[in-house]
Amino acid sequence: MNLENQIYVRKSCRNYTDEEIDMTPIHEFISNVKPLDDSIKYDYEILTNDKVNIRTRWQAPYYLALFSEKNGNYLENLGFIFQQLSLYLQSIDIGSCWVGMASLKEKRDDFVISISFGKSDKMTRDRSAFKRKSLAEISDYADEKLIPAQLAPSAINSQPWYFKHSNDGFDVYQIKQNIIKRQVLKKWNPIDVGISLAHMYVANEENFEFYKKTDFENIKGYTYTGSIKI
CATH class of the missing domain: 3.40.109.30 (putative nitroreductase (tm1586), domain 2)
Incomplete structure (x- = not known):
């Protein structure tokens, strides 16, 4: 799978529809993703927006909650793993955005950050717009x-x-x-x-x-x- 072309058109998406998404391809992609450091344990959970405290003016139908043990380059590792997923999502017409201003309603000590995602018609841009x-x-x-x-x-x-x-x-x-x-x-x-x-x-x-x-x-x-x- 070649995701390189997505790099040159990607846009952080903040406009979503409420269309339901089949999560099977997402789970399959993550199961085969390359980590930056395979010694660092990480996990994720797909949540609907009612499970997330959202502090942005916009919201998405779904959020990926990302978890990790706090060891070594664990933050870089999460960015590396899940940006690959972000590019993949765009390749199958799903928009996404990294969201620092969100937390989980059910607290977990190993929670790090979330990614919003959902169907959208405003998820790409021309290279000149970067x-x-x-x-x-x-x-x-x-x-x-x-x-x-x-x-x-x-x-x-x-x-x-x-x-x-x-x-x-x-x-x-x-x-x-x-x-x-x-x-x-x-x-x-x-x-x-x-x-x-x-x-x-x-x-x-x-x-x-x-x-x-x-x-x-x-x-x-x-x-x-x-x-x-x-």
């Missing part, structure tokens, strides 16, 4: 191989990823936000980096590999996440 940093701003030099990461969605469009070229790919960093933004984005930005890595994986599926270095370069204003081969 408002993103330039390739030179997200890397040590502009490289078109990074366009999939450049187009990834992020909390309040913060685009916290930074890629430094290495011999076989890229070292990946997260921007250290200022003290005001840090309070809002400290949890969401690692997920955002995972989302950008999911786009890099989907665009380079046969060669993609994520790993951690011990001899990475410390870059002022950034935190090292890991490295990728593509």
Whole structure:
């Protein structure tokens, strides 16, 4: 299954119909999804909107509640796994959006974040409509191989990823936000980096590999996440 073309038209969806959805393909896709770190245990649950405390002006008929053990790159791992699902949903005409401003009515300590989804006729856009940093701003030099990461969605469009070229790919960093933004984005930005890595994986599926270095370069204003081969 090639989901790469969805990267270039994807739109975070906030307009939904109440049409019912067969969840079988969604469960099947998740059962075969590639994790960033297969040692981290995670789980999910599909909920109707009456099971969710929604603090947005809009709502969807369905929400994916995402859970994880809090270990290692667990936030990046969730972003990586479920952005693949988001691209898949779009490929079968289902819109979705990452939702930080929602909680579960039945509390679980391992709940992390949710994704809204449902049928919609407003879930794609032209490439020119993306408002993103330039390739030179997200890397040590502009490289078109990074366009999939450049187009990834992020909390309040913060685009916290930074890629430094290495011999076989890229070292990946997260921007250290200022003290005001840090309070809002400290949890969401690692997920955002995972989302950008999911786009890099989907665009380079046969060669993609994520790993951690011990001899990475410390870059002022950034935190090292890991490295990728593509």
